[in-house]
Amino acid sequence: MMKPAFLLCLLLLTTSCKSAGDELVLTDHGKSNYQLLLPAQPTRAAQKAANILQDYVQRISGVKLPIATEGPAVTGAGIYIGATEAGTPEKIPPEGFVIRTDAKNVYIRGGSGQGIVYGVYHLLDTYFGCKKFDNGTAYTPREQRLHLRANMRDAQHPAFIYRQSYYPASQDPEYLSWHGLQQLDDLWGLWGHSFFKMLPPEVYFKAHPEYYSQVNGKRQPMQLCLSNQAVYDAVVAYLDKAIQHNPDALYWSIAPEDNNNYCTCDICKKADAAEGSPAGSLIRFVNKLAARFPQQRFTTLAYGYTAQAPHTPPADNVYIFVSSIDAYRGVPLAQEPSAAAFRKHLQDWKALGSHLFVWDYTTQFTNYLAPFPDYENLQPNLQYFASQGVQGVFSQGSGDTYGDMAAWNSYLQAALLWDPQADVATLKREFFKGYYGKAGALVKDYADALSNAVKAGQVKLDIYGSPVNNVNDYLSPANMARYTALLDKAEQAAGNEAPYAEHVWKTRLALDYTMLQQSLFYGIQEGGYRVADNNDHPVKPEWQGRISSFYDRCLRFGVKEMAEGGLTPEQYNNEWKERINTVWMPNKALNAPVKVATPFSQDYMTRGAASLTDGALGTTDYSFNWLYFQRQHLDATIEQSLTFSSVQTQYLEDVRHFIVRPVDAALQVSDDGVHFTTIATQKLSPMLEDTDDGKAQIKVLQFKLPQPVSTHYLRLQASCPDVLPEWRGSSHAPAICFDEIIVD
Structure with missing residues (x-):
């Protein structure tokens, strides 16, 4: 039984x-x-x-x-x-x-x-x-x-044959498989801007300058000369070996370097003229390779000077990456006015019968941690791409370093890259509840508040912007207070429950970073990092603790760099340490009225001419606290009675962004504001290539006088070079940048 x-x-x-x-x-x-x-x-x-x-x-x-x-x-x-x-x-x-x-x-x-x-x-x-x-x-x-x-x-x-959301989560193979995503390293044998990966100038230029682009009548290692048969033969030899070494690669990128210095030799120029676009010589070159390797798929870039479609259609095994880099992100790309050129390029390449990929951008590359609420536009953007016959999307976020709302961005993009019609409301509900636990509703309210503020302010969300640029709209003091209150409540709701509390702290890095960056703009005013109502303007006593806490959390949560090619958290922390330990320099011209006679850019966040006497020093980020003069000279006059023996100012060198050293400078005085006398001049040495380490540098320009001078008007002038240094290899307009004029 x-x-x-x-x-x-x-x-x-x-x-x-x-x-x-x-x-x-x-x-x-x-x-x-x-x-x-x-x-x-x-x-x-x-x-x-x-x-x-x-x-x-x-x-x-x-x-x-x-x-x-x-x-x-x-x-x-x-x-x-x-x-x-x-x-x-x-x-x-x-x-x-x-x-x-x-x-x-x-x-x-x-x-x-x-x-x-x-x-x-x-x-x-x-x-x-x-x-x-x-x-x-x-x-x-x-x-x-x-x-x-x-x-x-x-x-x-999946709706697209290539789907990549470029955030830290994509470094996890299981995350990729779970969400149907792909990783460029797994698909491409050669990726991105590839000309110099195939023919590096340090190897070939000295012996074969003819392999490289002719710019302003001179061969320069900026791009390849695509009409040169020897270049084609060398690239074929490179690909023969590379394909043999990596036979499983699905794609090979044949694409220009990230600059606009394409070859203008007679043959390349003739080809581009016949094609109606500098992309003409590129497509002819890539098509020739595609015929030589018919079993391979090749990608190239419609980006910069190659954005405009030529007359020749790409071969059937050639895929075109169309870039949306020049568009603001405040509204969907299908409606965004600044995306008109992108839409035209996409349609023109489509008309050629091209296989289309899109290279899209979903972070602020100059400030990875800055709040960048484009989340509401992700679905309409991907729906638009699908409607245009786009077959693949590289959605470039912060890469392997943590950026604002990286987990939510990646999770949402993954779902929409698989199915652009996915139910976003359901995705949002499950993500915020699952990722933040009891704090989920509050963090969702925070993300929604950011998006709503961008809409309400009709903000031009800029992938190369700055949290300082938005102090008057979605990152205003009032909005920052609202966001802070929501995340304060979220922290309380999460308590110390793992992993939800850490997810809230990680999300809060965006507000902490914004507060720190904006404090540099506010300087000695409310919201600044120095005490306002004290002649010595010491650093606020709580600031060291804020910096230390921020730095510790950056390391804890995988922040590797603050911007694309920018500072590491350690370097950022060291900059703040140096700033905190710097004693306030008295300035007799502090808040003095100043007039600037030459036009400066209105694209960056300053207080206008007052930026030269407001006590807020510039940083290595040229987008705020600097007066930016493009092909213009500095001509600034302080209108205040002064007695002094020293005048100094700071200028910025950032050749990556075409900001260079001034040619010369002069100091002038006047009693009537009409007739000026020059009392000191300086001739600055030219910038040398080997002195540029690729990083922006702040330099001091100082005049020390043998005896005190009294005046009612003090004028500082500085000359901008007519062209960039030849070694920079660009015809872009040069600029000079100045901030505080300190008089003692």
């Missing part, structure tokens, strides 16, 4: 595969009659998918489903993975999948590539409640009873 306990176990085993109503019960109270069944010759993807499903089912339910090969000996129910004999064969698009059940079994089939793996992760996420919000550990619920609806079918495939 069977014992009751044994009968109960037998009952559980025999009923676990049967439907409860319309359900297939896969596990129940530690028992299952299901196996994971593979075809006789499974693909690597199918084997990987089976291992993943086995692992997660065990994490969820405690049941380890056996993995076996299908066949006559199999008894009981099965979860069939891959192209098994059981089940109905289906035609599945590349990288797509089908999850299907009948009255007894489950079938997961995939298209080419990772389709079957994507299918398993979709099953775990959508039906079993697992979530992968970032590159941390996946959330796995504890559930004894796993079930699926009987006789259901879920078929999906």
